[in-house]
Amino acid sequence: MAHIQLNFYSALLKKNTNVMVFIPSIGPDDYLFGSEEKFNLTNMKYQVLYLLHGSYDDYTSWSRNSKIECYAQEKCLAVVMPSAENSAYLNMYKGEAYQDYIANELPEFLETILPISTRREDSFIAGLSMGGGGAFRFALTFPEKYQAAASLSGGLHMGILKNCTHLDKMPENYMRAVYGDKKYSDVIELLDEVKSEVLPPLYMICGTEDFIFPSNESFYKKALDKKIPITYETARGVHCWDFWDEHIRDVLNWMPLKEQMV
Amino acid sequence: MALLQCNLFSGTLCFGTDINVIIPSPDSDDILHKKNISYFHKGVKFPVLYLLHGAYGDYSDWLRLSKIEAYANEHKMIVIMPSASNSFYQDMEYGSDYETYMTEELPAFAQQMFPMLTDREHTFIGGLSMGGYGALKLAFDNPDKYGACISLSGALDIQGVYEDIREGRMEAPFLWDAIFSDPERIQGSDKDLFELYKIGGEQGCIMPRIFQSCGTEDFIYHSNLGARDRLMEMGADLTYEEHPGIHDWNYWDANIGRAMEWLIYN
Numbered sequence: 001m002a003h004i005q006l007n008f009y010s011a012l013l014k015k016n017t018n019v020m021v022f023i024p025s026i027g028p029d030d031y032l033f034g035s036e037e038k039f040n041l042t043n044m045k046y047q048v049l050y051l052l053h054g055s056y057d058d059y060t061s062w063s064r065n066s067k068i069e070c071y072a073q074e075k076c077l078a079v080v081m082p083s084a085e086n087s088a089y090l091n092m093y094k095g096e097a098y099q100d101y102i103a104n105e106l107p108e109f110l111e112t113i114l115p116i117s118t119r120r121e122d123s124f125i126a127g128l129s130m131g132g133g134g135a136f137r138f139a140l141t142f143p144e145k146y147q148a149a150a151s152l153s154g155g156l157h158m159g160i161l162k163n164c165t166h167l168d169k170m171p172e173n174y175m176r177a178v179y180g181d182k183k184y185s186d187v188i189e190l191l192d193e194v195k196s197e198v199l200p201p202l203y204m205i206c207g208t209e210d211f212i213f214p215s216n217e218s219f220y221k222k223a224l225d226k227k228i229p230i231t232y233e234t235a236r237g238v239h240c241w242d243f244w245d246e247h248i249r250d251v252l253n254w255m256p257l258k259e260q261m262v
Numbered sequence: 263m264a265l266l267q268c269n270l271f272s273g274t275l276c277f278g279t280d281i282n283v284i285i286p287s288p289d290s291d292d293i294l295h296k297k298n299i300s301y302f303h304k305g306v307k308f309p310v311l312y313l314l315h316g317a318y319g320d321y322s323d324w325l326r327l328s329k330i331e332a333y334a335n336e337h338k339m340i341v342i343m344p345s346a347s348n349s350f351y352q353d354m355e356y357g358s359d360y361e362t363y364m365t366e367e368l369p370a371f372a373q374q375m376f377p378m379l380t381d382r383e384h385t386f387i388g389g390l391s392m393g394g395y396g397a398l399k400l401a402f403d404n405p406d407k408y409g410a411c412i413s414l415s416g417a418l419d420i421q422g423v424y425e426d427i428r429e430g431r432m433e434a435p436f437l438w439d440a441i442f443s444d445p446e447r448i449q450g451s452d453k454d455l456f457e458l459y460k461i462g463g464e465q466g467c468i469m470p471r472i473f474q475s476c477g478t479e480d481f482i483y484h485s486n487l488g489a490r491d492r493l494m495e496m497g498a499d500l501t502y503e504e505h506p507g508i509h510d511w512n513y514w515d516a517n518i519g520r521a522m523e524w525l526i527y528n
Contacts, residue, residue: 001270001271002268002270003270004266004268005266007264007265008265009288011293025270028271031273039374040374109287111304112377113266113287114375115374
């Protein structure tokens with residue numbers, strides 16, 4: 001089990017950036033119980049999940065707060081956890097081009113230095129909260145790049161929420177850098193433009209006690225109206241890591257993973 | 263350049279262990295000075311230098327105390343820095359199989375993970391002090407795997423080092439009887455670099471090229487001169503350098519850069 005903290009210069013962000021990368025390889029259980037050979041395949045690559053953090057978080061959050069490494073090892077899946085500040089995974093109005101970085105530069109860079117596939121059929125994307133919105137935004141904007149996308153407690157329709165602390169406490173000057181004069185840009189708006197026949201299937205799950213739950217209900221309803229391929233689950237829970245650690249497993253079980261090197 | 267701090271499970275050591283890995287890639291310096299960055303592309307493969315720490319050290323030393331990242335990017339070389347505790351890079355009598363980890367498991371892992379050339383002509387190993395000995399030991403044991411090796415201020419005459427420490431002339435953390443089955447009889451054994459070099463020659467192996475450097479004020483300087491002479495007598499392809507300096511990071515930082523230049527241009 002290779003747990004890699006990668007730091008490199010991103011030409012798009014014009015600065016160094018950190019990425020947490022998990023690459024399956026032998027772990028204690030494989031050694032103890034003799035399943036080492038599945039990782040010794042020369043010239044093979046791994047399917048990959050781009051796993052996005054929420055607002056106020058960064059590239060360390062998923063590996064610190066969940067057991068994503070265990071789940072990914074079971075699925076023989078590489079996991080790439082980048083940082084995107086509070087950009088909502090957009091190309092900022094005045095700031096870094098996080099959307100292009102994650103959709104384009106990062107996969108190409110990783111393919112050059114690590115055994116990670118960039119083929120659509122091997123590329124998955126998911127995230128929580130702002131990152132759930134981000135995952136759907138990537139899938140809807142670059143449907144040719146991802147095989148499937150999932151949102152956990154996603155910020156999918158922020159405009160419907162009243163008194164959202166996550167938005168209210170965000171520094172105003174940062175929000176201006178992301179959105180310019182707009183207050184924000186909602187993922188749900190993208191549903192007006194998409195062609196459903198080319199979309200990767202979407203999976204969304206949200207806690208029924210989560211403050212962001214109404215935004216998920218609203219998104220799902222509109223996605224159904226637009227005949228988008230979407231699966232929606234709800235479960236008891238709030239906006240917290242207990243929920244995400246439990247339900248990222250549902251996401252991985254839903255995704256059509258090969259569970260072996262490719 | 264890309265820095266990868268990687269934690270992996272080693273089936274040889276039977277515990278998790280860390281490596282630092284530098285992979286050349288375009289950086290701010292390349293942008294500012296409009297350098298050619300076309301070398302970095304999908305499918306690129308770099309030469310690789312395994313770089314070993316000294317006594318008391320670990321995988322983080324080279325990165326923290328030298329400009330190894332800059333040299334790696336300049337010379338377009340992957341650098342892999344593992345940890346081996348105070349083992350002298352041996353399969354220990356009481357302890358862990360660090361030589362096996364370094365020469366078999368780690369290269370297999372790295373070749374699968376990172377974009378590196380795998381032939382002996384592009385595979386190098388170097389180190390400082392204990393790691394200087396380690397680099398030559400592992401290279402002489404595996405002349406088919408390493409094209410060249412580097413010793414900076416290396417503890418090359420391990421019998422002499424053992425005696426110096428036993429007699430209290432040198433400070434060291436080594437548990438000699440944990441590392442070696444019989445520390446009194448290292449000379450002439452398969453832990454003795456000179457014996458290993460001789461055996462390799464007798465077996466007709468093409469032995470790795472050697473770059474050896476030591477500071478003239480280093481406590482291990484005279485021992486290095488002796489080691490140089492003995493290797494040269496056996497016909498070693500050895501480049502020797504000495505510069506004013508002691509057993510410290512000023513010396514190793516300045517001279518690992520020179521050694522890497524030598525790797526590339528010789």
